[in-house]
Amino acid sequence: MRRWASELGPPLLGVAALLLVWGVVAAATDTSSIPGPAAVWTALRHGFADGSIPEATAKTLIRLAFSFAAALLIGTALGLVLAAFELARRSIRPLVVALQITPFVAWVPLAVIWFGVTERAVVFVAIAGSFPAVTLATLQGIRQVPPLYVRAGRTLGATGWELQRSVVFPAALPAYMAGVQQAWGFAWKALMAGELIVPATGASGLGHLLDSSQDVASLLAVVAVIAVIGVAVDSFIVGTIDRRIRARRGLLEPT
Amino acid sequence: MSRAAIETRDHPAGAPASPVISVRDLSMTRTRPTGEPVPAFEHLSFEVERGEFVCLIGPSGSGKTSVLSVIAGLERPSDGEVLVDGRPVTGPGPDRAVLFQEPALFPWLSVRGNLDLALRLAGVPPEEREEKALTWLTRMAIERSADRQPHELSAGMRQRAALARALACDPAILLGDEPFGALDALARERLQDIVQSVRVERAGRTTFVFATHNVREAVLLADRVLVMSAAPGTLLEEFRIDAHRPRTLDDVLIARVVSEIHDLLISQVEEG
Numbered sequence A: 001m002r003r004w005a006s007e008l009g010p011p012l013l014g015v016a017a018l019l020l021v022w023g024v025v026a027a028a029t030d031t032s033s034i035p036g037p038a039a040v041w042t043a044l045r046h047g048f049a050d051g052s053i054p055e056a057t058a059k060t061l062i063r064l065a066f067s068f069a070a071a072l073l074i075g076t077a078l079g080l081v082l083a084a085f086e087l088a089r090r091s092i093r094p095l096v097v098a099l100q101i102t103p104f105v106a107w108v109p110l111a112v113i114w115f116g117v118t119e120r121a122v123v124f125v126a127i128a129g130s131f132p133a134v135t136l137a138t139l140q141g142i143r144q145v146p147p148l149y150v151r152a153g154r155t156l157g158a159t160g161w162e163l164q165r166s167v168v169f170p171a172a173l174p175a176y177m178a179g180v181q182q183a184w185g186f187a188w189k190a191l192m193a194g195e196l197i198v199p200a201t202g203a204s205g206l207g208h209l210l211d212s213s214q215d216v217a218s219l220l221a222v223v224a225v226i227a228v229i230g231v232a233v234d235s236f237i238v239g240t241i242d243r244r245i246r247a248r249r250g251l252l253e254p255t
Numbered sequence B: 001m002s003r004a005a006i007e008t009r010d011h012p013a014g015a016p017a018s019p020v021i022s023v024r025d026l027s028m029t030r031t032r033p034t035g036e037p038v039p040a041f042e043h044l045s046f047e048v049e050r051g052e053f054v055c056l057i058g059p060s061g062s063g064k065t066s067v068l069s070v071i072a073g074l075e076r077p078s079d080g081e082v083l084v085d086g087r088p089v090t091g092p093g094p095d096r097a098v099l100f101q102e103p104a105l106f107p108w109l110s111v112r113g114n115l116d117l118a119l120r121l122a123g124v125p126p127e128e129r130e131e132k133a134l135t136w137l138t139r140m141a142i143e144r145s146a147d148r149q150p151h152e153l154s155a156g157m158r159q160r161a162a163l164a165r166a167l168a169c170d171p172a173i174l175l176g177d178e179p180f181g182a183l184d185a186l187a188r189e190r191l192q193d194i195v196q197s198v199r200v201e202r203a204g205r206t207t208f209v210f211a212t213h214n215v216r217e218a219v220l221l222a223d224r225v226l227v228m229s230a231a232p233g234t235l236l237e238e239f240r241i242d243a244h245r246p247r248t249l250d251d252v253l254i255a256r257v258v259s260e261i262h263d264l265l266i267s268q269v270e271e272g
Helices: A002-029 A037-049 A052-084 A086-101 A104-115 A119-143 A147-155 A160-197 A206-212 A216-248 B064-072 B111-121 B126-139 B155-168 B185-201 B215-221 B252-271
Strands: B006-009 B019-031 B037-049 B053-057 B079-084 B096-099 B173-177 B207-212 B224-228 B235-241
Touching (some): A002 A037, A037 A052, A052 A119, A052 A160, A052 A216, A086 A119, A104 A119, A147 A160, A147 B096, A160 A216, A160 B111, A206 A216, B019 B064, B019 B207, B037 B064, B037 B079, B037 B207, B053 B064, B064 B096, B064 B173, B064 B207, B096 B155, B126 B155, B207 B215, B224 B252, B235 B252
Parallel strands (some): B053 B224
Antiparallel strands (some): B224 B235
16 A cells, blocks of 8 residues: 555556646636537547447557567567577668657658558558567577576586576567567557558547547547557556566666 | 595696696797787696596786686687597587686576576487586575576586586596685685585596696695696696595695695795
8 A cells, every 4th residue: 555655656646747837837828729528528528438448449449459569579579580680680670760750750651552541551560660679679688698698508418498498588589679668669669650640440549539629628628638658558568577577686776 | 524636736737547638739829919929828738637637727818818718628729629529629618617717607507497598409308408407506605586587696606516517427537727716715615625525526527627826726726737838828847646535725735736826826926
């Protein structure tokens, strides 16, 4: 109980401060382009009541899960190939770095040309935006494996694939997870950009809702939902897995 | 009181009857980051009999660790060769267990998991692994920590777990690269006692080669102490210690050999 209070207290204090400043600014300016927290709260309740926000959230989360799973698969596989072959690493790693620093919005027009105004275009942008981070994390994780573990594994009789499976991969996991956490953020941002720019053909996602919002209050309500989902996935899912891995190995600072 | 017979030779002895390890004219040159070659050790030849406990001792930089690395098969020599059971060493293998200075336990596995992995890699069938692991953990008095992670153990317990992992696979040779060098005095003494009793229990089954810079440790543990010179390491002298086990440092003869080796090492450091 006390632990929850000490962990959740400061972030909640930050949110409260934000609401306060926002309320004061909104009250002072009194224009329709800056609605106050109360108006946004009403819009949020309205969006939940008429089902538009839950529906869009569900649609977006399904796209996210699919895109991120694909990015993990592609990114990890490519990372392992690059880790295994030096020539491949030296020739392809710079390209992956280039992809990584390319803003994902740059992919949107290309995605539309290749896939048309479709669901697939949006998913493509999300995958292209996040898999390079996974590849680089895989490479980094494997490169940072302490040589002592590899030496120990070899003296225990592990060679080839067995050495990779029993020693190198598990030893690389903490650095890999750090990259996955970063990649998840990229996937989320890229997906929102894709949804916002590529018009909805079937069911609307949260990004589409941003585009079709009637007023500033409902627009901000959608932004709030996007932010909450981002924080929730980051700290409760990816962050929890990351913490578990690190705690098991004694890599967490005692709090 | 134990009777001790100690024989000191000025020159390395001739070949023992059935060496399990033969080090033949071994040399190794390392390259500095600047590209300049530095000899680690030169023209080293010695043999180790089956079941024997040999300690390599020398000032730091004498190449003890590198010699062990070559015997373990982790590194290749620049010249010469190492034979184990008459066959040249081409790589590492579970017949030669290694205790590193830091206990190289895998942090993602529990203590028990570490032993289980080692036994699996050594080809021990699944149904025998659990019992073997528990036997060795009990032998090292850490069976109650079997399901804890390595980082939850004290440094001494970690090194005991590493020793259990090394011995569980029933290695023909146990190599120790300053294995107790990073421990506090009490933990070090405890591990020395354990290793002494393991040496007695496994007489003739396991051969031990330890590198150390601690003269007392070498004399307590070894049947033979090989003294190496300052860099580049060569073999200076060999001390055969036939004292009964368990040995204690109070033993007059043990104390005499300790001071002899000590003086020899001091002269090396001063010349260097």
